Amino acid sequence: MADSSKDELIQIIKRFGAYLTVKMSNFFSVFHNLDSRSVGAIAGLAVAIIFTWRLLRSPNAMDRRQPKRLGTRASSSGTNSQANTTSASPGVSSCLEDSQAQIVVDDFFQPVKPTLGQIVRQKLCEGRKVTCRLVGVILEESSPEELLKQATVRSSVLEVLLEITKYCDLYLMERVLNDESEKRVLLALEDAGIFTSGGLIKDKVLFCSTENGRASFVRQLEPDWHIDTNPEIISQLARFIKYLLQISPSRPERTVSNVFSARSLEEFFGCM
Known part of the structure; x- marks a missing residue:
C-alpha cells in the first residue's frame, strides 16, 4: 500500500x-x-x-x-x-x-486584477515626470474666472493623483487672475491632503497669468506627460512633449499619435 x-x-x-x-x-x-x-x-x-x-x-x-x-x-x-x-x-x-x-x-492562475499603482505606471509608460493643469482636471472649477470665488478639489481624482505622486515627479499649474485665487487654490489642495502624502510640495504648484505662460512652464520642465484641457495648448506642445493627455467631455478624435484623450483623469486610468 x-x-x-x-x-x-x-x-x-x-x-x-x-x-x-x-x-x-x-x-x-x-x-x-x-x-x-x-x-x-x-x-x-x-x-x-x-x-x-x-x-x-x-x-x-x-x-x-x-x-x-x-x-x-x-x-x-x-x-x-x-x-x-x-x-x-x-x-x-x-x-x-x-x-x-x-x-x-x-x-x-486565475486572472489577477492589477493595483491602481500598476495601472498608473503602465498607462504612463513608466514616465517619471508629469505636468498637469488644475482647472477642469484636479479642480471642479472650469475656468480661472471661477477661481475668483472658490476652488474645490474633485474628490474622485484624489486616489489617482496620490498614486501618480508616488511614482512621478508631479507639477501642477494654472492661470490665475489675482493673488487671492492663487491662495484659494493652495488652501483647497492642502485641505484635500495632497501635500501630506510626501510626493507633492507647494513649490511644485505653479501659477501664471496667461495660457502661453503655462505652455512655457511645460516646455521648461520637459515632462514625459502633460495633462491639459486646452486643445490649443495640447496642439502647441505635441511637437515637444513625448505624451499628452487632453481632458475633454467630448472625447475628441485622436489625430496625433502621442496625444490621448479622456473625459476625466479617473477615466483614463480606468477608475470609473
Whole structure:
C-alpha cells in the first residue's frame, strides 16, 4: 500500500508539472510589471501551499490514510462488485488525479486584477515626470474666472493623483487672475491632503497669468506627460512633449499619435 500511494503521489506531481508548464506563460504576462525574482518567489510559495493543501484534503488522500475494512459476512455479489471496482480503479484514479491537478493549476492562475499603482505606471509608460493643469482636471472649477470665488478639489481624482505622486515627479499649474485665487487654490489642495502624502510640495504648484505662460512652464520642465484641457495648448506642445493627455467631455478624435484623450483623469486610468 505504501508503494502504491507513493506512485500515485508521483503521478499527480508529474501531471501538475505538465499543467504548470502550459499556464506559466500567461502567468508571467499578467505580472510583467513585477521583478522576475519576486514573481518566482511568490509563484513557488503559492504553488507549494495550494498544491499541498489540495492534496491533503482530497478524498483519495483521506481514503489512503484511513482504509476501509470489509465485513466477514459480505455476500458473494458484494465480493464480485468489489473486484470489478478494484479492476477499474487505476483508470478512474488516473482521471481523478488529472482533474485534481488541473483544478489546482486553474485556481492558481486565475486572472489577477492589477493595483491602481500598476495601472498608473503602465498607462504612463513608466514616465517619471508629469505636468498637469488644475482647472477642469484636479479642480471642479472650469475656468480661472471661477477661481475668483472658490476652488474645490474633485474628490474622485484624489486616489489617482496620490498614486501618480508616488511614482512621478508631479507639477501642477494654472492661470490665475489675482493673488487671492492663487491662495484659494493652495488652501483647497492642502485641505484635500495632497501635500501630506510626501510626493507633492507647494513649490511644485505653479501659477501664471496667461495660457502661453503655462505652455512655457511645460516646455521648461520637459515632462514625459502633460495633462491639459486646452486643445490649443495640447496642439502647441505635441511637437515637444513625448505624451499628452487632453481632458475633454467630448472625447475628441485622436489625430496625433502621442496625444490621448479622456473625459476625466479617473477615466483614463480606468477608475470609473
